Amino acid sequence: MLSIKYIQENKEKVLERLGIKNFKGEEIIDKALELDNLRKTTQAELDRQLAEANNLAKIIGSLFKEGKTREANEAKQKTAQLKESTKELGLKLESAEKELNLVLVQIPNLPHESVPAGKGAEDNCIVKTHGEIPVMDNTALPHWDLAKKYDIIDFETGVKITGAGFPVYKGKGAKLQRALINFFLDEAEKAGFFEVQPPIMVNEDSGFGTGQLPDKEGQMYHAEIDNLYLVPTAEVPVTNIFRDVILNRKDLPVKYTAYTPCFRREAGSYGKDVRGLNRLHQFDKVEIVCIDHPENSYHTLEEMVKHAESLIFKLELPYRIVKLCGGDMSFTSALTYDFEVYSGAQKKWLEVSSVSNFESFQANRLKLRFKDDNDKRNQLAHTLNGSALALPRIVAALLENNQTAEGIKIPKVLVPYTKFEMIN
RNA sequence: GGAGAGAUGGCAGAGCGGUCGAAUGCGGCGGUCUUGAAAACCGUUGUCCGGGCAACUGGACCGGGGGUUCGAAUCCCUCUCUCUCCGCCA
Structure with missing residues (x-):
């Protein structure tokens, strides 16, 4: 399949080349780009939250070691909501990736420059x-x-x-x-x-x-x-x-x-x-x-x-x-x-x-x-x-x-x- | 088909639930030494997705999926695969 990065950077060319294969790609390409966008923003947010959760876990660990049980337990509560939202984001990311893949798989390869147009x-x-x-x-x-x-x-x-x-x-x-x-x-x-x-x-x-x-x-x-x-x-x-x-x-x-x-x-x-x-x-x-x-x-x-x-x-x-x-x-x-x-x-x-x-x-x-x-x-x-x-x-x-x-x-x-x- | 064992970086092989992307050895790459090579010594060494011109940086990955936990290579469940023994067989 075509790489989404390539499509991203060469949209017009991709459409033009797909035309040679008599493939009308406008709609599906847009869909792919849109899904990729969703994928990226979702992952950015997920990564941010995961970083935060990782950080909290470390802090909690050291608090326990120092015997500060109360503080540790307080910090734990914060992780609960992070856990919820990272789980949700994870699912969202997964479905965006899956959907993107489903779309990409339907796009044919681009013909080489030298390929003549034609029906059959x-x-x-x-x-x-x-x-x-x-x-x-x-x-x-x-x-x-x-x-x-x-x-x-x-x-x-x-x-x-x-x-x-x-x-x-x-x-x-x-x-x-x-x-x-x-x-x-x-x-x-x-x-x-x-x-x-x-x-x-x-x-x-x-x-x-x-x-x-x-x-x-x-x-x-x-x-x-x-x-x-x-x-x-x-x-x-x-x-x-x-x-x-x-x-x-x-x-x-x-x-x-x-x-x-x-x-x-x-x-x-x-x-x-x-x-x-x-x-x-x-x-x-x-x-x-x-x-x-x-x-x-x-x-x-x-x-x-x-x-x-x-x-x-x-x-x-x-x-x-x-x-x-x-x-x-x-x-x-x-x-x-x-x-x-x-x-x-x-x-x-x-x-x-x-x-x-x-x-x-x-x-x-x-x-x-x-x-x-x-x-x-x-x-x-x-x-x-x-x-x-x-x-x-x-x-x-x-x-x-x-x-x-x-x-x-x-x-x-x-x-x-x-x-x-x-x-x- | 029946019984058991296992799956960790290119390979081999460690890994008390926190500091493990992961010890150590081999291999690979770069260097010192050498006329050259070997040996020895020093350094380096995975993949993917984001952000950044870049230096760099966030995240994920210890067979796959799920769970427990603030935290999992490490505990639990499940699937797959591999190996050994037995049976069958070209």
Whole structure:
């Protein structure tokens, strides 16, 4: 969430930036400022009274020691009213803080200066396109048909075991998954990312830290008995490694990578773009997560973009990089690049990665800070993350674009991992 | 799941209900000494919220919440977590 101090000092700018995200903030910002004001004045008064009470307690203590019981008892009476009023003020402060928090949590992150205005996906800005868009004749099969033809992905059995969106990968299909995961992890390691294997269930605090909770419960599967959530992305457990952490300046940037399965309820998304691998409830993804100094975070974002791009490039898939407009960005992001690969038989672009800088929006929730040498105060770090990459749509594009009369060709770079060159 | 023990500063580990934000040791940082390093010695060392340009200053924090008391790290209740033993188990 945004820090109230920042809002205080930059109200006009905040409103203007929120406008880019099509968020009308006037009312809620005013409410936040008002509550913060109440919070401050209440605390000032409470602190004053507490100081007085502390002082009295000390005096009473020494009076008792000196045997001046009468004076002590007299002084005691004064503390009674202080006790009353501090209790009241304490409650007032608590409720002001709570209410303020409730309000702050509803304000989205501010988009970066460079983010274009826009309503939705149609206003996004294509920053780069690479590769030939394959021209396939009408006999070209979409990946769900190829999956069946070569018996490598079994959607129906997944439905039986669990439900729609939980496919069973078989034989070379399963090996392809494993190959991609290992390839992505190896590449991440080469690029300087430290591999971790986090839990794939998280508690509420973690969900809150990265911004999935509150309000976005619909996205995550919830195990109610234990009050745990299945992760929608490794971003959640990996970033939360650093919840309540104060890093040293010299530890920055932190660069982590993790493979996890990801679980998404996708409540309310039906229609034809859910066909096959296009939208699943469970899928595999290798994620990269960075934590950096505010001055360097956009440089790191560019590095992450380069890394994700290199993966798609090596897989020899046609792709484009899209900078999201304000209206299409997530609640928590300040700047997001999406990566899309072209899936030849479906004849459409599929999002396979999303790389974002959250600036201090998550860090503020996470209380993730670092010690700055120049500044006495600990500063909020910037958090970033991106997919590198999500598997299913990569597989969809690979299957479709590489289909031949003899079978499906595996990209050269993957062959050492799959140990086969062709799915046939 | 059953029984017991515990939770204090980066770590280890003290702490008669008042002078405890907290002894001591280790670690970290700065310095003296040294050609350099080590050792030794000296100093320093948490977080958050207010006020102040600042020096500085008020308040809060000893797992979380509540209570007793003029006063709680210290007493009581409760929750959570950790550890040990038993059971079950990949």
